Amino acid sequence: DVKVTQSSRYLVKRTGEKVFLECVQDMDHENMFWYRQDPGLGLRLIYFSYDVKMKEKGDIPEGYSVSREKKERFSLILESASTNQTSMYLCASGLQGYEQYFGPGTRLTVT
Amino acid sequence: LAKTTQPISMDSYEGQEVNITCSHNNIATNDYITWYQQFPSQGPRFIIQGYKTKVTNEVASLFIPADRKSSTLSLPRVSLSDTAVYYCLVGDHGNQGGKLIFGQGTELSVKP
Structure with a gap:
């Protein structure tokens, strides 16, 4: 079974802090994705990567950056956390675009 | 990427067949149709994908259907554990990067 793990299920940070969300997949997938999910807005794509050191902006990249130094690991970075970044963050990986495997999510609260 | 429209919510009873329809009038020739399921506090899970x-x-x-402007996900004889949100996605998923656009989804509630 494909396994996508995320570093934390719940995280509480203060405004202005730098936040790292880590995602690791164990299936040698080229493609990895970061989404955020908010009530009434559904899932929105923040960034994705189709190869090591490659990254592409999704629909809402502002306030975020990513890092992919190794194939299995894709990190989402909030350079200076703000309250409007309180959300559920979901990481996914996949070989082909349509079949993505999601992690359990990290519920981030910024106070 | 084609926009999709699906009902916000549906109710059903255990043992019934459930059909969730998604409309995607602007679907492009290279687009595939994909459905995901999401349980509370979990990430979405791929269910099925098709072209025609x-x-x-x-x-x-x-x-x-032949015109591909809509699609219907059919769940046979649902159980309580099928209560979830179901997302219809349309896009050229074979592209490098495979951007998926999730809409609001349909919240299915299965009652005993």
Whole structure:
């Protein structure tokens, strides 16, 4: 079974802090994705990567950056956390675009 | 990427067949139709994907008419554990990067 793990299920940070969300997949997938999910807005794509050191902006990249130094690991970075970044963050990986495997999510609260 | 429209919510009872229809009038020639399922506090899970006609797997069936402007996800004999949000996605998923656009989804509630 494909396994996508995320570093934390719940995280509480203060405004202005730098936040790292880590995602690791164990299936040698080229493609990895970061989404955020908010009530009434559904899932929105923040960034994705189709190869090591490659990254592409999704629909809402502002306030975020990513890092992919190794194939299995894709990190989402909030350079200076703000309250409007309180959300559920979901990481996914996949070989082909349509079949993505999601992690359990990290519920981030910024106070 | 084609926009999709699906009902916000549906109710059903255990043992019934549930059909969730998604409209995607602007679907492009290279687009595929994909459905995901999401339980509370979990990430979405891929259910089924198709291009045209009918696709069936152990979980669901997907019906796509000839004009491909809509599609119907069919769940046979649902149980309480099928209560979830179901997302219809349309896009050229074979592209490098495979951007998926999730809409609002359909919240299915299965009652005993």
